[in-house]
Amino acid sequence: MADGDRQKVDPEIGLSESQVQQLIKEGHQNTGEQSLTRSVSDILRDNTFTLFNLINVVLGALVFYTGSYKNLLFLGIAVFNTAIGIIQEIRSKRQVDKMVLLAEGKINVIRNGEEMQIHSDDLVLGDIIQLGRGDQIPVDGIAVRSRGIEVDESPITGESVTISKNIGDPLTSGTYLVGGSGKMQVTTVGADTFVNHLSNEAKQGEDTSSILLNTINRIIKVLTYVIIPLGIILFVAKLYGGTGINRAILGSAAAMIGMIPEGLVLLTSMTLAVSAMHLARKKTLVRDLPAIETLARVDVICLDKTGTITSGDLKFVEAIPMMKGVSAAEVEKVAAGITYGTGDANETANAIKDAVDDPELKTEKIVPFSSDRKWSGVGFSDGHDYVFGAPQFIFEQLDKQVQNVITRNAQKGYRVLAVAQVDDLDPRKPLEAPKLIGLVLISDVIRPNAANTFQYFHNQDVRIKVISGDDPTTVSTIAQQAGIQDAANRIDMTTVKDEDDFGKIAAQNTVFGRVTPDQKKRLIAGLQSQKHTVAMTGDGVNDLLALRQADCGIAMASGSESTKSIADFVLINSNFDAMIDVLKEGRRVINNIERVASMYLIKTMYSVALSFILVFFVMGYPFEPIQLTPITSLMVGIPSFFLALEPNFNKITNQFMKQVLIISTPAAICVVGYVMLIEVIGQLFGLKYEFTSTLCVLLTGAICWLALVMVSRPLNRLKIGLDVLVLVAFLTIIIFFNNLFSLVSFFNKDIWLYAIPLIATAYPLYMFMQGVIATVIDKREKRRLRKQAETK
Numbered sequence: 001m002a003d004g005d006r007q008k009v010d011p012e013i014g015l016s017e018s019q020v021q022q023l024i025k026e027g028h029q030n031t032g033e034q035s036l037t038r039s040v041s042d043i044l045r046d047n048t049f050t051l052f053n054l055i056n057v058v059l060g061a062l063v064f065y066t067g068s069y070k071n072l073l074f075l076g077i078a079v080f081n082t083a084i085g086i087i088q089e090i091r092s093k094r095q096v097d098k099m100v101l102l103a104e105g106k107i108n109v110i111r112n113g114e115e116m117q118i119h120s121d122d123l124v125l126g127d128i129i130q131l132g133r134g135d136q137i138p139v140d141g142i143a144v145r146s147r148g149i150e151v152d153e154s155p156i157t158g159e160s161v162t163i164s165k166n167i168g169d170p171l172t173s174g175t176y177l178v179g180g181s182g183k184m185q186v187t188t189v190g191a192d193t194f195v196n197h198l199s200n201e202a203k204q205g206e207d208t209s210s211i212l213l214n215t216i217n218r219i220i221k222v223l224t225y226v227i228i229p230l231g232i233i234l235f236v237a238k239l240y241g242g243t244g245i246n247r248a249i250l251g252s253a254a255a256m257i258g259m260i261p262e263g264l265v266l267l268t269s270m271t272l273a274v275s276a277m278h279l280a281r282k283k284t285l286v287r288d289l290p291a292i293e294t295l296a297r298v299d300v301i302c303l304d305k306t307g308t309i310t311s312g313d314l315k316f317v318e319a320i321p322m323m324k325g326v327s328a329a330e331v332e333k334v335a336a337g338i339t340y341g342t343g344d345a346n347e348t349a350n351a352i353k354d355a356v357d358d359p360e361l362k363t364e365k366i367v368p369f370s371s372d373r374k375w376s377g378v379g380f381s382d383g384h385d386y387v388f389g390a391p392q393f394i395f396e397q398l399d400k401q402v403q404n405v406i407t408r409n410a411q412k413g414y415r416v417l418a419v420a421q422v423d424d425l426d427p428r429k430p431l432e433a434p435k436l437i438g439l440v441l442i443s444d445v446i447r448p449n450a451a452n453t454f455q456y457f458h459n460q461d462v463r464i465k466v467i468s469g470d471d472p473t474t475v476s477t478i479a480q481q482a483g484i485q486d487a488a489n490r491i492d493m494t495t496v497k498d499e500d501d502f503g504k505i506a507a508q509n510t511v512f513g514r515v516t517p518d519q520k521k522r523l524i525a526g527l528q529s530q531k532h533t534v535a536m537t538g539d540g541v542n543d544l545l546a547l548r549q550a551d552c553g554i555a556m557a558s559g560s561e562s563t564k565s566i567a568d569f570v571l572i573n574s575n576f577d578a579m580i581d582v583l584k585e586g587r588r589v590i591n592n593i594e595r596v597a598s599m600y601l602i603k604t605m606y607s608v609a610l611s612f613i614l615v616f617f618v619m620g621y622p623f624e625p626i627q628l629t630p631i632t633s634l635m636v637g638i639p640s641f642f643l644a645l646e647p648n649f650n651k652i653t654n655q656f657m658k659q660v661l662i663i664s665t666p667a668a669i670c671v672v673g674y675v676m677l678i679e680v681i682g683q684l685f686g687l688k689y690e691f692t693s694t695l696c697v698l699l700t701g702a703i704c705w706l707a708l709v710m711v712s713r714p715l716n717r718l719k720i721g722l723d724v725l726v727l728v729a730f731l732t733i734i735i736f737f738n739n740l741f742s743l744v745s746f747f748n749k750d751i752w753l754y755a756i757p758l759i760a761t762a763y764p765l766y767m768f769m770q771g772v773i774a775t776v777i778d779k780r781e782k783r784r785l786r787k788q789a790e791t792k
Helices: 003-007 017-025 040-048 051-066 069-103 200-204 211-240 245-259 264-281 290-296 328-342 347-355 400-410 450-459 472-481 502-508 517-529 541-549 561-566 578-614 625-643 656-685 689-712 717-736 749-791
Strands: 107-111 114-118 128-131 140-152 162-164 176-188 284-286 300-303 315-321 363-367 375-380 385-389 415-422 435-443 463-467 490-492 511-513 534-538 552-556 569-571
Touching: 040 069, 051 069, 051 211, 051 245, 069 245, 069 264, 069 625, 128 140, 140 363, 211 245, 211 264, 211 290, 211 578, 211 656, 245 578, 245 625, 264 284, 264 290, 264 578, 284 578, 290 552, 290 578, 300 517, 315 328, 315 347, 328 347, 328 363, 328 375, 328 385, 328 415, 328 435, 347 435, 400 415, 400 435, 400 472, 450 463, 450 578, 463 517, 472 490, 472 511, 502 517, 517 534, 517 541, 534 541, 541 552, 541 561, 552 561, 569 578, 578 625, 578 656, 578 689, 625 689, 625 717, 656 689, 656 749, 689 717, 689 749
Parallel strands: 300 463, 300 534, 463 511, 490 511, 534 552, 552 569
Antiparallel strands: 107 114, 107 128, 128 176, 140 162, 140 176, 284 569, 315 435, 363 375, 375 385, 385 415, 415 435
């Protein structure tokens, strides 16, 4: 659409249906936002084409060369693991995508002279969009109507500076209205819009970092440098040591398969995806999977009063005249005239509109409400200018009597607002000579389950901080009624200077009143500087800076589009109680992955150790690839998928490596010790390879099963049943499928003459080694803490 044509679209009528259809045919239709979830093709590609799968395929080709086709069974396990991960992630994707549709806000457009709501991908060039405070601008355009439009362009400039927009001024996609209302005409759609040129980092900041995934990826990175060179060295050593090429290939393949913790990364990402699916069913949209883990580590939650402590259903109570000769009805009339005149649609404005009819006063000046100013104002046609908002932001100094009235009503839990007459209404200058006409009382209702929710977080050692734009006395009273701990510790942020220590202020207080958006951000930064992990909940544009700063951002679905666009979680029902489910899901993921990771790393540890040791010995590798399959699948793979999805809502200890080492290291040491002992016995008594490898499988299986029992604690009927089932399945393979797995017969009494005494000593040896390692770790931890104390 040419500029000339663009001018012909009447902002009051908009495009006709025929024009819309013509523009769609010409390709002038907008494109929707990028999906929060990966596409099915991406899921298939990323789960299939991995380094470990490549190693498995190469090893499979080498094993195929030997002609020992049954040893290719490990490929089936790898395929099964990958398939399970893909299926679970696709299921999760579908559930999350459904939830995105519920969370997605619609855009108000004017077409055929009527206002209607459409999705962003239904916009066309030339559309007239109705904008209000809190709306994010979806595409590029120009302002064609402006009722005090003020835009925050920080997504573009990086600076949170409010810019006023008049008719004809450009409006850029990705920015959002912090004040006023108006209409814009679409000038650019699709890939040409500015927002589509921005990276995800520019819109949402850096992706949430996952401590768990980072730790696992560091382990994988180290293994990547170990597996291939050590496997090649082992193969060459065995080949030149006199072992036949087939036996050298099978031994080296078994060693490298053992080193691969196949399924660990897959299990972690799959568990996060399943958690997102569970939360979606509970009406919570997860926009960033690692955020589930981050929230589980949160120890401070910052929230606004409205929508979290209270229902957000504000009600006008009464007007109190504070000027001689002015009645309560006149105060109501002026407050209503300002509210209707500015066109504000926030909760307070809606409460006034519900209670008082439009007095239909003509306006000549309009200053819509702003989170920075904390007031709105109009200039009426009679030549008088009035403002309506927070008393502390309208008046530099309040009369003592007036302050007493405000405090008395604030202590009852009312929101107290002031109506004042001013000499000159200019949003760029301080208010001149404001004269108080009266006060307006607004009530709010505490949510029914608020007290139980806050008590739960208190029991979980998660501190609640209330950061609000309202009077600190009002907020403190309501917070105390809701059962928030230490809610009496409050501060009026209008008394705080920019150079003050926000970290100290944030630590010493629980309730923060009259907070500006920039102060919200600085309070959260102050908490983070004291090593706290901070979550922030919000629903309005005044929360945007704080949501970006927080480690984890939570938005209400009823909030502004700009807020939802940068949040890690969106509460579809705008119910803060859902946070309990999110916290539990995160703890379940971390606690369970910390436990099952040790099972995967047992095999990795003993395989690396055995490979390194056997490079220097003449003896062959004690396992064939197929002999590791029962251990890999029954003692690790299958139970780990069940255990990873078990309820486990204990507090996060942040001791991933300690948990892993205490379970896996003693098990790996025992396996290596027993395997070397069996090899020595085999050399002394001339035992065949099949006989010694069967003994190695029995001992390794027994030790891995002991580790599984340790990981399953605390035991319950389901876990006991799982542990017994895998043991029965393992014994079934030994008894009935020994030929398939290159094992001697279960009924060969000679094997049990060696196996029973060795297995009998496995448990006490395992517990002894675990005690030794735990002691070593504790001593190192004490030394570390002592050094930290000395440096302080």
